[in-house]
Amino acid sequence: MNKIYQYDYIIIGAGIIGLTLAKELISKYPQRTIAILEKEEDVAKHASGLNSGVLHAGFYYTSDSLKARFCVQGNQLMKSFCKENNIPVNQCGKVVVAANDEELKGLYELEKRGKKMVLMLS
Numbered sequence: 001m002n003k004i005y006q007y008d009y010i011i012i013g014a015g016i017i018g019l020t021l022a023k024e025l026i027s028k029y030p031q032r033t034i035a036i037l038e039k040e041e042d043v044a045k046h047a048s049g050l051n052s053g054v055l056h057a058g059f060y061y062t063s064d065s066l067k068a069r070f071c072v073q074g075n076q077l078m079k080s081f082c083k084e085n086n087i088p089v090n091q092c093g094k095v096v097v098a099a100n101d102e103e104l105k106g107l108y109e110l111e112k113r114g115k116k117m118v119l120m121l122s
């Protein structure tokens with residue numbers, strides 16, 4: 001007869017989202033059990049292990065959106081996580097340029113969003 005396993009939580013997928021969810025659940029409910037089901041032989045075999053590793057600033061989203069807020073918060077949380085775990089972060093900043101007058105309008109909009117982000121952080 002097959003053995004039956006029981007868990008409080010089952011997470012499908014061991015990418016950054018699944019693993020972060022597991023980490024949060026463990027720290028909130030250390031007594032509960034979690035199973036992570038992954039179809040590959042290791043974690044982060046897809047997008048999470050193959051991405052460019054950029055901590056996005058969030059100004060490509062409209063500044064009042066949840067995406068912008070989460071991006072800014074996530075950026076800070078990830079930097080703290082890296083610091084606590086001695087993971088180097090190259091804080092090189094970002095340069096956004098306009099190649100013509102038309103693009104300049106977009107650049108002013110990004111500047112506006114960036115300034116709102118700074119207010120959000122303060």
Ligand SMILES: Cc1cc2nc3c(=O)[nH]c(=O)nc-3n(C[C@H](O)[C@H](O)[C@H](O)COP(=O)(O)OP(=O)(O)OC[C@H]3O[C@@H](n4cnc5c(N)ncnc54)[C@H](O)[C@@H]3O)c2cc1C
Nearest residue numbers: 013014015016017018037038039046047048051052053054
């Ligand atoms: C080329 C590229 C560059 C990127 N660059 C950046 C960047 O610079 N900065 C940034 O913030 N984001 C970047 N991203 C986005 C970022 O990588 C993803 O948003 C993030 O990794 C998604 O994580 P995830 O856990 O949702 O998905 P995934 O990492 O894809 O994890 C999903 C997991 O679920 C597993 N799975 C799927 N189906 C099943 C199943 N039926 N049963 C069991 N397991 C299953 C998969 O095997 C996989 O391990 C980039 C993405 C790509 C593709």
